[in-house]
Amino acid sequence: MLFSKKHRIITLVPAVAILLCLFMALPALAKSEKKPYKIGGIFAVTGPASFLGDPEKKSMEMAVDQINAAGGIDGHMLEAVIYDTEGDPSKGVMSVNKLINRDQVIAIIGPSTTPVTLAVMPIVQRAQIPFISCAAGNKIVQPINPWVFKTAQSDIQAVATIYRNLQSRNMKKIAIVSVENAFGESGREQLLAQAKDFGLAITKAETYGAKDTDMTAQLTKIRQDDPDAIVCWGTNPGPAVLAKNIQQLGLDIPLYQSHGVASPKFIELAGTAAEGIMLPTGKILVADLIADTDPQKQVLDSYISDYEKQFNTGVSGFGGYAYDGMKILAAALNGSDGNKAKIREAIENTKNHVGISGVFTFSPTDHNGLSPDAFVMVRIKDGKWELVE
């Protein structure tokens, strides 16, 4: 034995003293400052999808600031850890791994696009982390993945909104034109699938290339069946070319567009050809036109004014996805004590959460939580949006 009994006691005394001090200090520490909740964010802040990712990142930061200013959640402050995916699935996977392993976040919001979301879903499922995507694709929530939710409206609701309008105008025959990419394909699928439910017959289902300069050939083909309306599914600039071609050919057929062109840019591109075009859009684009009685009115107004004040730029229609995600998550964090399974369950049980993109009611069979009410129909009149009843 190298140490005598006496020696051992001497070394024990300070050790016990230090331990005692620690035990006494711990509750005090916990009381004054609880560990912050770390929330991960992955958005396409740069790259081709930055028009989505940039406002989403800003909106998430704004929501976190607001929650912290109000005292956090159960005394926990929120800390956002945000990475840029550049809209690239492999970068998205890397960021998610970093968030889970290094930053040890308790929930993740984003990404901005459907391909990135689909790429990271298996990882969040394996790690069992609540995950709220800001992308639109139906495949994110169909089939249901218990840990994956999404806040953006999807094509299902947009198509239903258009079809309800067609039905109310007593239209029976329609032609559809969609762009040849993931957005157009997904819209086309929904347009074809839901037509029967609304008593509509589709006479022609044409497509166009995203970079096509002229679509008069497709229109000539469509004209032969004399449809009651044309529904176009694409993002700028294709739908504007189509609108111009319809005007040039002198076709007298009402044109419906998708929510993909719901921005002032479309009106600018299509010019006078935009007159009379109808399209579904989230309420944020027409927040000033919405009746005061609308449940979302107040949320929209405060989001828009806060956003414009904080970032000094006009509000975009897309940041709301991340804002809604953060607010829904914050509500679910209440009383969860940072337990991921509890958070997940609380998100799934969210009822009537009034957000930017609509009123969310999640359930075990619905992880998007929106109804067609999330969209309103607008008409372009004199270069401005006009609500359609």
Add this chain to the structure above:
Amino acid sequence: MQEILQYLFSGITNGAIYAVIAIGFSMLYNSTELINFAHGEFVMLGALCMVTFFGALHLPLVVALVASIVCIAATGLVFERLAIRPVRHPEPIVLIIITVGASIFLRGIGMIIWGKDAHTIPSFSAHPPLDIAGAKLLSQSIWIIIILLATIIGLQLFYKKTLTGKAMEANAISKRAAWIVGIPSKMMIMLAFGLSTAIGGLAGVIIAPVTMSSYDMGTMLGLKGFCAAMLGGLGSLWGALLGGFLLGILEALGVGFVSSGLKDATAFLLLLFILYVKPGGIISAASAKRF
């Protein structure tokens, strides 16, 4: 009948655009035996310059048109001077890879200057579309066809009637022989680049009112123009004209009678077919070279 006529008009408009782009490919190949895969990007730059000069600055049409073309030709000259001429071993494959690289570079420049959004400008003249037997021909289409014909005739006159044009042609036939008789070959190559990119810019200028212009429009247009040039016979002006119209009209008929999903496939299937049965193109020079 009315439908077929409308498909035809649609095809002629697109075909004329492809033809103007194909002329740029062809005439550069004629003088330098080089395929400039950045040609589509010069078309894009032309369209976006026009957006700035005609759309944003509201310059008179002719001034905007000339200014755009001069800008693009200058860019082409700089490109030749900085990227093509310094190459130590100017083998075709090296030069082609350089042009591919340049196309990516130019697209980036376009994105930085004009942003990622699409832009539009009004038509050159505000005439309503012509109504011919129920089919509509747009006023801009007429503009495009007139400018295409003027370009071809102008080039033809330049090659056959002017000394510079003849020198260029001589240089194309045999660089060495041309050098012996005192034709400055470097000068001729530079001139060819300037002319070819100017025509590319012109293509951009005339299609800007028809379509929406954005930084990423060039690649597909360049490929279609290349297809048209190959179809008609690379190096031949009339071949470029024929190839362009053939491609445009077949595409439109393909959309009308087969499926709109096959529109782009039509172009490339046709190209494969022509390369298989007649590698030199429809109006081919005596011997065809394959890369």
